[in-house]
Every structure is written in structure tokens, then in C-alpha cells.
Amino acid sequence: MSALHHQPTTSDPAAVQSNLQNMFSSVKEGWLGKHHEEVSCCMDPELFITEEWDQREVTGSETETSKPVKVSDMFQHLSRRGNSCRTVVTKGSAGIGKSFLVQKFILDWAEKRACQEFHLVFPFDARQLCLWRGERFSLTELIHTCVPGMPSSGITEEMLNDIFTRETRNDKSEFKLLFIIDGLDQNLLKLDFISRTNTSDVIKSTRVEVLLTNLITKKLLPSACLWITTHSAEPNQIPPECVDMVTELRGFSDLQKEEYFRKRFSDELKASRLISHIKTSQRIHIMCYIPAFCWITAAVLEDALETKERGEFPSTLTEMYTEFLMVQINHTKKKYHPKKCIQAIKSLAKLAFHQLLKDNKVFTEEDLNSCGLNVRTASAYADWFTEIFKQFSGKRTDNYQKMVFCFSHFSIQKFLAAFHVITSLLSDNKNVMPVSWMTVDNWLLCFSRTSTTKVHKKALKTALKTPNGELDLFLRFIMGLSLQTNQLLLHDLLTPTRSTTRSNQKTIKYIKRKISGSKSPQQMIVMFHCLNELRDDSVVEEIQKSLRSGGLSADKLSPAQWSALIVILMSYEKHLxxxxxxxxxxxxxxxxxxxxxxxxxxxxxxxxxxxxxxxxxxxxxxxxxxxxxxxxxxxxxxxxxxxxxxxxxxxxxxxxxxxxxxx
Incomplete structure (x- = not known):
């Protein structure tokens, strides 16, 4: 760790800023992971100012009505109300690079490349904050507990208390402060914007949720700036009057996709071959606008280059995730017993499924126990499958330690959840999709042989009722994993007792009937995706028919919905x-x-x-x-x-x- 500056005084903003910048620079290896560094190096991302909250899972489009803004200029723009920006929300689909963007911003600030108008920057990872749900902290205690490297920075709690108290009392801010909350959609933190429980006392201890709420509603440090990143869905219903600007991150351009793979692989020949394959598959090429998908694609195709012929590369979304899972299992098998590895994946899949239905992305000890796991076993799985499962631990100044877990990417949780549904059906003859009410028919289902079609119908109904499209990708993976080609790839994990081909054809007919009777463009698009995953060629004709008939009203489709249709159309090369x-x-x-x-x-x-x-x-x-x-x-x-x-x-x-x- 590099040497820090001498102990600064609170009367010298420049000295405190310098100490904090040195601290971030010295501990960057601890919080800037290998994949984050790869993405950060080739991202010079542009945000787009937008007033729209609601976007579905996959967009990949750029709306003409949005205005571009550089990350470094966010707080220099005027808000929609004409005043200076105090709170900026950056939204974007899972894996689009929001955390990478935050870390790049911090690194640029720490190394004095941008945003030097801020004297102090305090980044919070929402997953780390989940450790302390319900616990009481003062703001300075929370900073020293959750900001990496803070205890050894030379900036004491007393100094921060002094700075915050002075900022609260003075109209003219001596220090310009920026708080960052990365990933506020992590739903373990239930923010209450209705209750009157709030305080402007920066020294007083209160629950983490109340501290965050008071920061967002400007009850606490009203002159400080706040940057929140979240999934596309509106996080915890933040009151609109508390947000000055909404921005959107849209991921990689085509040039950045290529740049990523060239930086990812030092071997130019290997990189060129990978890029060439990606370009031959329209579906994979489009999906690579998501940096996290680039990372998964790189892991799969690198393995495929060594073990397969060119024509055997995966070309669909489910195939890509299936191959990614098998790559991770095969790597882990080299260190641990194969049967234990398979059991670990099945246990993680069960956890993924049950927590997905609860809309949980971060798991506590109680969540683990409800799925037959304990902290010790989960920690072992996190060590075995470092690219799939993560653990976060935190320790207070009194050495009180807590731990939470999550999947490395939300789409991986959705894939494993779908895998649990399919393996329960094929290996155990169980339909694990929840039944919301108990009828005689549903009661009899518990004792009768279920079918793939019944599972598909229940999964479809459940996903279509879910707000914000949170289960759309999960549903698509269920359909994709119903294909025998993908089941064969998972031969170590699945022991199918039947063929699913006839059931898949029944599902296709059922989905087409649902499309023809639907009045919701978004639901129709979800069902088009399902036909796509089931490799039904007629999906192109279904889209054409819906546009001609007015079932999909061209002038009412959002940019996200148009781009979803384009993804499907462009994945059928023979129709192009x-x-x-x-x-x-x-x-x-x-x-x-x-x-x-x-x-x-x-x-x-x-x-x-x-x-x-x-x-x-x-x-x-x-x-x-x-x-x-x-x-x-x-x-x-x-x-x-x-x-x-x-x-x-x-x-x-x-x-x-x-x-x-x-x-």
C-alpha cells in the first residue's frame, strides 16, 4: 500500500481530498476485479438523459429523444426543474456495466483525471449495505464500515463528524461531497419514503435504511450530491421530486465489443477468430452490447476454441449459458470431487429458484437455511465456483462480522433457477412452479405424472403476471432448456426420463394462441422470445402478422420493444x-x-x-x-x-x- 499523506485537518479541504484519493488508489486492487478492469479499460461510456423509468430486460437500442451526457458532466447539468443537479439516478439492465462505471469514475477521481470539484467521494455497494440491514449506525460509522480502506485512510470518524456537522450548519458548503449508492435495486434494503421517521443529525445512530432514505430525501446533508445506480425498474419507489436527473447506460457499441475481446485476449489470432464467430451469429453479436454477456461469451468461446470444431460454437442465448455452466463445472472438477461439484450446482440452482420467486438477489443465512444450505457450505461453494457465486463479508469496529451471498450476475441466477425447474421435471417428475390457489385439479397434480407442457404453461402465466419483466429471461431459459440439444450438453447434471419434443410442439401451439388473443405488446414480445428459444421458425411470420394486423401498433411500441423485436428477427439468418x-x-x-x-x-x-x-x-x-x-x-x-x-x-x-x- 502506498504511503498516505500526513494527517489532514478538517480546515483544509484539499488535504482531506488528497488523503481520500490516495486511499482509493492504494486499495483499488481490492475493489477493482479482473473483469471490472477489463471492461473499464475499454469503456468510455456515454449516458443518456431520459425521463423514462420503465425498460424491460434487454434493449440494445438508442432512442433519438434522449440526450447524451458524459459521466464527468452529470452534476454540471441543470435538472428538469431548472436547478443544479443534486441527485442523479443511472439505470440500466442487469450486467450493462453500472458497477464498472462507478468504479471507473472513482478511479478517475482518485487519480485526478476527472471530477476534481468533489472534495470527498463515498461509494457504497448495496450488497455490502445488505449485511447491515436493520443495524444502527451513524453516517460516519457506516462509511468506516462499508467503504474499503477507510479505517486506515487517516480520515477519522471524528474528522468526518466535524465536516458533516459544519456542512449541515452552513449555507455555503466548504466541502463538496458526493455519495454513491451502487445497485439500489438490491431489495433487501426496504426504503420507507412515507414514514416520518427521519433525522438531520449526522452524529445520531439510526438504521441503515433510514440513513439512506434521509440522504435521498435531503433530510441529511442536503447540499451533498448523490449518485444512485439501479436496474431499469424504479428502485423502491423513490419520490420523483427527490430525483433531479435520470440517466441510462446502454452498454457497448459495436466497436467497443471488438475492443473488449481484443483486450481480453492477448493472442491476436484468437481474438480475431472469436470476433469473427460472434459476427456470424446475429443473436450473440447483438447480446454482446451487455458487458457481462461479453465476459460469459469470452469464457465459453475460449474453451470452445480448444475443444471444439468451428461449426460447433454455441449460437443461442440458452446454449451460451449452458456451455458457460459446463465450463465452470469442468474447471472445478479438476480440483474437487465430480459428484460434489454436481451436488453443489444442484443446491445452488434450488437456491436460485426459490430466491428468484421472492425477488431476492442477495441472500442471508436465513435464506440459505430455507433452501437446505448453511453459511459454511455456501462459503465453500463460493470458493469452488468463483465465477458463479459470490460472498460478501463485513466487520464492524467492534469485530462483529456478518456475511451475505449472491450470484455473480442476475442472469446466472435466472439460468440456474430455470435449470432447477427442468431438472425437477425430467429427473424427479415434479412441477416446482408455485400454485397460487388450491383446486381439486391442482391437488391431483401433486400425485400425478406432470408434463413439460404443464410446466411451460405455469411458467408462462407466472412470468407474464410479474411487473417490470423480472421473470422474462427466466422463462426464456426454461423454454431453451426444454430442447434436447441443450439437455445433452448437461448430461452430467440431467438424467431425462422422457423426450420433450412432443410437449414442446404443444407449447408452441399454445403460445401462438396466446399471442393472437393478447392485447399487450410487451407480453406478445415475451412470447415471441419463447418461440425463439424453442427454435420455432414461424416466429418471424408471427411478428410480421402482428405488425400487419395492428396487433402490434407500430406507433405505440417503445424503443425497447422495437429493439426486442429486432433481436428476434435478426437471430434467424435465413430470413434475412x-x-x-x-x-x-x-x-x-x-x-x-x-x-x-x-x-x-x-x-x-x-x-x-x-x-x-x-x-x-x-x-x-x-x-x-x-x-x-x-x-x-x-x-x-x-x-x-x-x-x-x-x-x-x-x-x-x-x-x-x-x-x-x-x-
Missing amino acids: DQFDLKKYSSSDEVLLQLLPVLKVSSKALLTGCKLSERSLEVLSLVLSSHSSSLKELDLSNSDLQDSGVKLLSVGLQSPNCKLETLK
């Missing part, structure tokens, strides 16, 4: 040979939204469509793009006007234009 707009709609709006699909198609039929100047201008940009695959364009029976022809000719004259036939 020819893009026929009339199969979707003749709408100008639909064409603009489906440009990513048009761009990767070799032939585009836009016959008899009323194209606006905006559409023709964008079409021209597609033709001039180096990544466009268009070789044939049919615009017959279209009234382009002279202005339209001029717009189109710009793209046709581009050296990047690959067009061979124009009608």
Missing part, C-alpha cells in the same frame, strides 16, 4: 436474405424502426410503398454504410419525386455501396 416491407406493414414508421434488419439483408423489396424524404435519406445512409449487406433494392411503383432521387443518389455514389441491382 430478403426484406419485404409489405410483410410487416407499408408504414414509413415501420421501415425506420426495422432499419437494422434491412441493413443486414441482401435484398430489399420496397415496392409500392409511400416513402417519405426522411425514409429515403436514411435508406441512402444505409447504402453508403460499410456494414450494409444490401445487393438488390426494388423500389418499383414508388413515387420518389426528384427530391427523393437526389437523396438516394448520394448513397448510390458512395464507394461503400454494394448494390448490384436497382429497380
Whole structure:
């Protein structure tokens, strides 16, 4: 650890700032993990200011209405109410890089590359805060307990109490403070914004939840800035008046995807081969906008390069996670007994399932016990499967220690939960999906042979009723794991007693009936994803039919919903040979939204469509793009006007234009 500065005095903000920066720099190895460092190195992320809270699991799109803002400039912008920003919320889907972003921000501040207007920065990891749920702390005690390296920083609790007390009393702040709460969606912390239990006394001890609530509602240190990161769903119903700006993190651009894999692998040949494979699978390439998915993809494909032929690389979401699980098991088997490793995964899968249904991402000793585990066993599993399961421990100044656990990524918890559902069905003939009411039929199910279709129906109903789409990915994994190709990959873990092929076909018919009767675009999209995971080719026709009939109203779909449709459409490479707009709609709006699909198609039929100047201008940009695959364009029976022809000719004259036939 590098030497710290001399003991600063509270009258010297610069000296206190320097001490804290030195402390963060010296302990960065402790909180900046290997994967975090890889991602941070190639991310220069841009946030987008947005007023929308509700986004589903996977977006991968950029809305034109959002304004970009650099992380270092967040607090320099005016809020939606015209005043300076005090509280900024950054949302984003699981694994999109929110924690990486926080750690990069802290490192940039500590190493004096950005945001030097802040004298003191206090980052809290919500999982670490979960350790102390219900415990009483003063603000300074919480900082010294939860901020890594703080006790040895030379900045004592007395100094912080003095700074905070002076900040509370003075209108003009001598110190500019920033508190960061990373991952507030961790739902062990139940924040109560309705109760009047609050205090502005920074020295008084109170429960952790109350401290956080008072910080957010400005009852505590009202002049301090606050940065909160959370999953896309609104965290704990923070009152809108407490938030000055909502920003969104959208993950990697196509260039950053490549940069990640080149930094991840020092072998240029290996990196190039991986990137080449990822580009051949539209589905995998799109999903790699999520940094955590890049990490999983890298682990799987690196193993596949050594053990498989090129054509055997995984190409679907469920295949990728299945292969990732097997890579981890095979690595662990080299150190520990194979049967113990398999039992560990089955135990973790049971834990993942039961805690997912409770919407728990962080698990206490009580949670472990309810699933037949104890702290000692869970700690051992965390040591065995370091890429899957994590433990967090914390110690107070009186040496009182606590421990909580979580999966390394929420999508891994969802995958293992789905695995528990499928293995319970195939190995034990159990439908573990919960029954919300007891009828004679449900009672008889407990004693009769269940079926894959019944499990699918129950899982579908449960997921569709869940707010914010928290179980959408879980449902998709259940469908994907029902395919025998994926079950064969898990042969060490599964002992199927039946074929699921006929049941899968029944499920496909059931889902199509549900789609035709649904009035919810989001529910329809979830069901399209299910058909996709079941490898039903007709999902493309189902999407086209829904857009033509108005079942999916083009003008009412959100950017996230459009991008979800695009992910599905682009995962069926054989349907991309020819893009026929009339199969979707003749709408100008639909064409603009489906440009990513048009761009990767070799032939585009836009016959008899009323194209606006905006559409023709964008079409021209597609033709001039180096990544466009268009070789044939049919615009017959279209009234382009002279202005339209001029717009189109710009793209046709581009050296990047690959067009061979124009009608």
C-alpha cells in the first residue's frame, strides 16, 4: 500500500481530498476485479438523459429523444426543474456495466483525471449495505464500515463528524461531497419514503435504511450530491421530486465489443477468430452490447476454441449459458470431487429458484437455511465456483462480522433457477412452479405424472403476471432448456426420463394462441422470445402478422420493444436474405424502426410503398454504410419525386455501396 499523506485537518479541504484519493488508489486492487478492469479499460461510456423509468430486460437500442451526457458532466447539468443537479439516478439492465462505471469514475477521481470539484467521494455497494440491514449506525460509522480502506485512510470518524456537522450548519458548503449508492435495486434494503421517521443529525445512530432514505430525501446533508445506480425498474419507489436527473447506460457499441475481446485476449489470432464467430451469429453479436454477456461469451468461446470444431460454437442465448455452466463445472472438477461439484450446482440452482420467486438477489443465512444450505457450505461453494457465486463479508469496529451471498450476475441466477425447474421435471417428475390457489385439479397434480407442457404453461402465466419483466429471461431459459440439444450438453447434471419434443410442439401451439388473443405488446414480445428459444421458425411470420394486423401498433411500441423485436428477427439468418416491407406493414414508421434488419439483408423489396424524404435519406445512409449487406433494392411503383432521387443518389455514389441491382 502506498504511503498516505500526513494527517489532514478538517480546515483544509484539499488535504482531506488528497488523503481520500490516495486511499482509493492504494486499495483499488481490492475493489477493482479482473473483469471490472477489463471492461473499464475499454469503456468510455456515454449516458443518456431520459425521463423514462420503465425498460424491460434487454434493449440494445438508442432512442433519438434522449440526450447524451458524459459521466464527468452529470452534476454540471441543470435538472428538469431548472436547478443544479443534486441527485442523479443511472439505470440500466442487469450486467450493462453500472458497477464498472462507478468504479471507473472513482478511479478517475482518485487519480485526478476527472471530477476534481468533489472534495470527498463515498461509494457504497448495496450488497455490502445488505449485511447491515436493520443495524444502527451513524453516517460516519457506516462509511468506516462499508467503504474499503477507510479505517486506515487517516480520515477519522471524528474528522468526518466535524465536516458533516459544519456542512449541515452552513449555507455555503466548504466541502463538496458526493455519495454513491451502487445497485439500489438490491431489495433487501426496504426504503420507507412515507414514514416520518427521519433525522438531520449526522452524529445520531439510526438504521441503515433510514440513513439512506434521509440522504435521498435531503433530510441529511442536503447540499451533498448523490449518485444512485439501479436496474431499469424504479428502485423502491423513490419520490420523483427527490430525483433531479435520470440517466441510462446502454452498454457497448459495436466497436467497443471488438475492443473488449481484443483486450481480453492477448493472442491476436484468437481474438480475431472469436470476433469473427460472434459476427456470424446475429443473436450473440447483438447480446454482446451487455458487458457481462461479453465476459460469459469470452469464457465459453475460449474453451470452445480448444475443444471444439468451428461449426460447433454455441449460437443461442440458452446454449451460451449452458456451455458457460459446463465450463465452470469442468474447471472445478479438476480440483474437487465430480459428484460434489454436481451436488453443489444442484443446491445452488434450488437456491436460485426459490430466491428468484421472492425477488431476492442477495441472500442471508436465513435464506440459505430455507433452501437446505448453511453459511459454511455456501462459503465453500463460493470458493469452488468463483465465477458463479459470490460472498460478501463485513466487520464492524467492534469485530462483529456478518456475511451475505449472491450470484455473480442476475442472469446466472435466472439460468440456474430455470435449470432447477427442468431438472425437477425430467429427473424427479415434479412441477416446482408455485400454485397460487388450491383446486381439486391442482391437488391431483401433486400425485400425478406432470408434463413439460404443464410446466411451460405455469411458467408462462407466472412470468407474464410479474411487473417490470423480472421473470422474462427466466422463462426464456426454461423454454431453451426444454430442447434436447441443450439437455445433452448437461448430461452430467440431467438424467431425462422422457423426450420433450412432443410437449414442446404443444407449447408452441399454445403460445401462438396466446399471442393472437393478447392485447399487450410487451407480453406478445415475451412470447415471441419463447418461440425463439424453442427454435420455432414461424416466429418471424408471427411478428410480421402482428405488425400487419395492428396487433402490434407500430406507433405505440417503445424503443425497447422495437429493439426486442429486432433481436428476434435478426437471430434467424435465413430470413434475412430478403426484406419485404409489405410483410410487416407499408408504414414509413415501420421501415425506420426495422432499419437494422434491412441493413443486414441482401435484398430489399420496397415496392409500392409511400416513402417519405426522411425514409429515403436514411435508406441512402444505409447504402453508403460499410456494414450494409444490401445487393438488390426494388423500389418499383414508388413515387420518389426528384427530391427523393437526389437523396438516394448520394448513397448510390458512395464507394461503400454494394448494390448490384436497382429497380
